[in-house]
Amino acid sequence: MKQILYDKAAPAANSILSVISAFVVGGVILLFIGKNPFTLYGQLFLQGMGSSLGVIETIIKMAPLLMVSAGLLVAFSGGLWNLGVEGQFLMGAILTGWLAPKLVPFLSLPVYFITLGGIGFAGGMIWALLPAILKARYNLNEIIITLMMNYVALNLVTWMVKGPINDLSVVPAQTKLIPMTHRMPMIPFTRIHLGLIIGLIVIIGVYWIIRRTTMGYQIRVLFANKRAAIHTGMNVKRIIVWSLLTSGGFSGLAGAIDVLAIKGLFQGGWNPMYGITCIPLVFLARLNGWAVIPLSYFFSFLVVGGEFVARDQGVPVFFVHVLEGLMLLSFAAGEHIGKGRVT
Amino acid sequence: MNNQPLIRLKAITKRFKGVIANDAVDFDLYPGEVHTLLGENGAGKSTLMHILSGLVQPDSGSIEIRGESVNIRSPYDSLRHGIGMVYQHFALVPNLTVIENIILGFEEGLILNRKRTESVLKQIFKEFELSLPLDEKISNLSVGERQRVEIAKALFHRSDVLILDEPTSVLTPIESEELFNTVFSMRRMGKAVVFITHKLKETIGISDRISILKLGKKVAEMSGEDLRQVGEEEGYRRIFDVMFDNTQLPKDTTTIKRSSEEMPILELDQVVCLGNFGEMRLKKLSLKLNKGEIFGIAGVDGNGQKELAEILAGQRKVVSGRLILDGNDITHEEGAGTRTDLGISYITDDRMQEGCALSMSVAENSILRLFKRPPFSRRKIMNKANINRHAEALIREFDIKVSGPDVDVGTLSGGNIQKILLARELSLHPKVLVCNKPTQGLDAKTTRYVKDRLQQESVRGTAVLFISSDLDELLSCSDRIGVLYDGELLDIVNRCDANRENIGKLMLGIRQ
Numbered sequence: 001m002k003q004i005l006y007d008k009a010a011p012a013a014n015s016i017l018s019v020i021s022a023f024v025v026g027g028v029i030l031l032f033i034g035k036n037p038f039t040l041y042g043q044l045f046l047q048g049m050g051s052s053l054g055v056i057e058t059i060i061k062m063a064p065l066l067m068v069s070a071g072l073l074v075a076f077s078g079g080l081w082n083l084g085v086e087g088q089f090l091m092g093a094i095l096t097g098w099l100a101p102k103l104v105p106f107l108s109l110p111v112y113f114i115t116l117g118g119i120g121f122a123g124g125m126i127w128a129l130l131p132a133i134l135k136a137r138y139n140l141n142e143i144i145i146t147l148m149m150n151y152v153a154l155n156l157v158t159w160m161v162k163g164p165i166n167d168l169s170v171v172p173a174q175t176k177l178i179p180m181t182h183r184m185p186m187i188p189f190t191r192i193h194l195g196l197i198i199g200l201i202v203i204i205g206v207y208w209i210i211r212r213t214t215m216g217y218q219i220r221v222l223f224a225n226k227r228a229a230i231h232t233g234m235n236v237k238r239i240i241v242w243s244l245l246t247s248g249g250f251s252g253l254a255g256a257i258d259v260l261a262i263k264g265l266f267q268g269g270w271n272p273m274y275g276i277t278c279i280p281l282v283f284l285a286r287l288n289g290w291a292v293i294p295l296s297y298f299f300s301f302l303v304v305g306g307e308f309v310a311r312d313q314g315v316p317v318f319f320v321h322v323l324e325g326l327m328l329l330s331f332a333a334g335e336h337i338g339k340g341r342v343t
Numbered sequence: 344m345n346n347q348p349l350i351r352l353k354a355i356t357k358r359f360k361g362v363i364a365n366d367a368v369d370f371d372l373y374p375g376e377v378h379t380l381l382g383e384n385g386a387g388k389s390t391l392m393h394i395l396s397g398l399v400q401p402d403s404g405s406i407e408i409r410g411e412s413v414n415i416r417s418p419y420d421s422l423r424h425g426i427g428m429v430y431q432h433f434a435l436v437p438n439l440t441v442i443e444n445i446i447l448g449f450e451e452g453l454i455l456n457r458k459r460t461e462s463v464l465k466q467i468f469k470e471f472e473l474s475l476p477l478d479e480k481i482s483n484l485s486v487g488e489r490q491r492v493e494i495a496k497a498l499f500h501r502s503d504v505l506i507l508d509e510p511t512s513v514l515t516p517i518e519s520e521e522l523f524n525t526v527f528s529m530r531r532m533g534k535a536v537v538f539i540t541h542k543l544k545e546t547i548g549i550s551d552r553i554s555i556l557k558l559g560k561k562v563a564e565m566s567g568e569d570l571r572q573v574g575e576e577e578g579y580r581r582i583f584d585v586m587f588d589n590t591q592l593p594k595d596t597t598t599i600k601r602s603s604e605e606m607p608i609l610e611l612d613q614v615v616c617l618g619n620f621g622e623m624r625l626k627k628l629s630l631k632l633n634k635g636e637i638f639g640i641a642g643v644d645g646n647g648q649k650e651l652a653e654i655l656a657g658q659r660k661v662v663s664g665r666l667i668l669d670g671n672d673i674t675h676e677e678g679a680g681t682r683t684d685l686g687i688s689y690i691t692d693d694r695m696q697e698g699c700a701l702s703m704s705v706a707e708n709s710i711l712r713l714f715k716r717p718p719f720s721r722r723k724i725m726n727k728a729n730i731n732r733h734a735e736a737l738i739r740e741f742d743i744k745v746s747g748p749d750v751d752v753g754t755l756s757g758g759n760i761q762k763i764l765l766a767r768e769l770s771l772h773p774k775v776l777v778c779n780k781p782t783q784g785l786d787a788k789t790t791r792y793v794k795d796r797l798q799q800e801s802v803r804g805t806a807v808l809f810i811s812s813d814l815d816e817l818l819s820c821s822d823r824i825g826v827l828y829d830g831e832l833l834d835i836v837n838r839c840d841a842n843r844e845n846i847g848k849l850m851l852g853i854r855q
Contacts, residue, residue, distance in 0.1 A: 224700035232711040233680025
């Protein structure tokens with residue numbers, strides 16, 4: 001019995017320890033740049049978790065994190081390291097920002113939302129298509145290609161928003177504003193938009209697909225042993241393409257929803273960098289969909305709280321990304337040490 | 344011959360997990376000598392050479408080099424003592440050129456003195472009758488040329504001892520001749536060569552001395568000169584007598600001879616296929632497999648066994664020729680999944696790396712080929728309860744030692760993993776079962792079990808293609824034995840006519 005408890009608790013323990021040690025190392029870094037870590041962390045928690053504004057903002061920001069994490073979950077479960085979620089997110093976002101105002105006069109609200117969700121999803125898929133084909137057909141390293149595609153996407157959307165799809169009636173480079181009547185509705189009696197519900201459904205749905213369907217099973221076999229997958233007659237190329245496209249699609253969907261719910265348009269230079277947040281998140285969750293939910297809350301809190309603190313304390317916003325990176329590092333270290341001990 | 348041996352191994356003993364690989368083996372090597380190591384798979388040849396090249400440390404025994412007692416703790420130590428090893432799988436960098444590979448790790452100083460290196464190499468090439476394009480990338484070279492690069496590398500580093508591990512298994516006959524010329528010039532120059540091989544003809548042809556290992560023990564040492572003098576036939580016989588106890592096999596009375604009428608189920612017609620490097624591995628191989636028979640494929644490893652299994656399993660393409668199953672041409676119905684559906688099952692020889700997913704559970708591994716079929720999944724949704732029930736039934740039926748279907752396969756022993764593979768393939772009720780070395784590395788009890796299951800399967804009417812490099816095993820359970828040598832089926836021998844000697848000769852490429 002004790003053994004079973006230990007087996008179940010040990011993975012979570014490593015994730016929690018990684019978070020703690022990231023805060024400790026981050027504190028040391030803060031000391032070096034002349035900031036008091038205790039006041040800073042104190043403020044972080046106070047404003048991020050202690051104020052209603054902080055809590056609500058945190059919950060709102062969970063929506064894209066959940067969707068991007070769901071996409072990563074599909075790819076990572078198959079051992080496909082899709083690091084291109086930022087580019088896929090931007091493609092979903094810009095297509096939505098561009099097409100939404102055009103669709104407003106023609107579609108009823110439900111159809112309008114479903115269509116734009118589909119467009120966002122397709123945008124992400126398009127951006128994952130090239131790496132997927134190159135990986136499946138020529139076994140080229142998807143890490144590098146997806147990562148590089150981010151920079152292409154960033155420049156492409158900047159060019160588009162400054163040129164072909166620029167709203168010329170305003171000065172900043174941006175697309176036409178989506179009318180308030182056509183923004184993402186709120187969850188009744190709150191100011192939290194429906195994206196949170198969609199995000200929760202998506203992450204749980206994806207996790208169910210991975211564990212319970214034949215496609216998910218094949219993805220997991222691909223991760224465990226590609227040669228065994230081929231040996232037992234699985235269509236490995238199809239699995240690779242399918243999971244990378246799906247992975248990109250959910251990032252694109254996150255982009256669409258952020259545009260529809262928060263921004264109302266696509267703005268030049270906008271890049272929330274959810275990839276950097278979600279990659280450590282999914283690892284800390286150990287590819288477990290249920291664990292993604294509380295971790296999304298925590299990472300969202302870090303981002304929101306980090307913004308507050310940055311303003312007050314004069315610490316760069318990027319400090320939160322430093323913390324996230326440190327978590328991933330300590331997690332990897334913990335896994336390594338754990339492996340040595342257990343076996 | 345010099346009186347001082349270059350290398351002397353004394354009473355080397357090495358155990359792996361209780362299995363004895365080398366049992367008090369003495370081995371010495373004089374300058375200007377070609378010393379051949381013979382023995383069946385698992386006789387301990389590789390272990391002995393790994394000890395010499397520093398990959399493995401002996402449990403006891405001593406190593407002397409030029410009369411001094413030494414410890415060889417790593418391959419680097421071994422190189423420093425002037426021992427060069429040419430492996431079956433070459434250790435070259437494909438993206439670098441020949442000359443870059445040769446100097447790799449041995450540059451003197453930071454800057455490559457190309458002129459000097461080149462002139463040294465030219466000298467070596469001349470002395471040892473080698474020829475190589477210096478500026479060609481390794482990836483553009485043939486297997487034979489790559490081997491020459493390895494040899495040139497060892498000579499460039501002034502190795503006095505060269506270990507060649509089955510060097511001719513990857514070579515064409517002409518390339519082999521060229522290699523022997525190089526070996527002869529090494530002998531002339533006072534270098535010593537250890538030659539590991541399975542082929543008797545070349546053993547007698549080039550050896551000064553021959554050591555024969557059997558079950559980890561050195562059982563004989565012969566002079567190559569003597570064998571050449573008594574003639575080829577008598578030479579073979581002398582080696583055979585030592586390598587295989589030339590006793591008659593006990594007549595197996597337990598198995599009932601199945602119906603004598605032939606009902607072919609699978610036919611290979613002039614099949615040609617290529618290996619991983621584009622070399623021809625099966626050369627117009629034709630074979631008929633009958634319902635309910637166990638057809639043994641004998642042969643030394645690397646003569647096309649793996650490729651034969653893979654073309655049947657649909658994992659490798661047939662270049663020309665036809666495969667006919669039950670009267671239907673299935674040559675172009677490729678892919679492992681398609682062949683499974685057609686009724687061909689395949690137990691791979693690489694059970695850990697290919698046969699299963701070690702980090703997944705027994706249940707998940709048991710349905711690797713079946714997951715798309717009901718009751719394991721319906722409308723693409725898996726049914727965990729049915730999968731577990733299936734796995735539990737297999738665990739009981741095949742007596743797999745595991746606490747439950749949720750346990751990861753990686754935690755099981757090799758024998759139990761093999762049982763999972765066997766269970767998985769047999770649960771498909773195949774028409775044809777291809778198994779490649781299904782008892783390799785298993786203990787006696789599990790070996791017995793696997794063989795019994797294959798027998799039962801054949802009695803049920805399944806045609807079993809039983810590939811093995813273990814001759815005894817083939818003789819004990821095959822109805823017919825085909826001998827695969829260099830991609831060709833040299834002969835097919837009926838069980839009653841087969842014995843160690845005639846099959847053994849065929850395995851070494853000698854036709855009657």
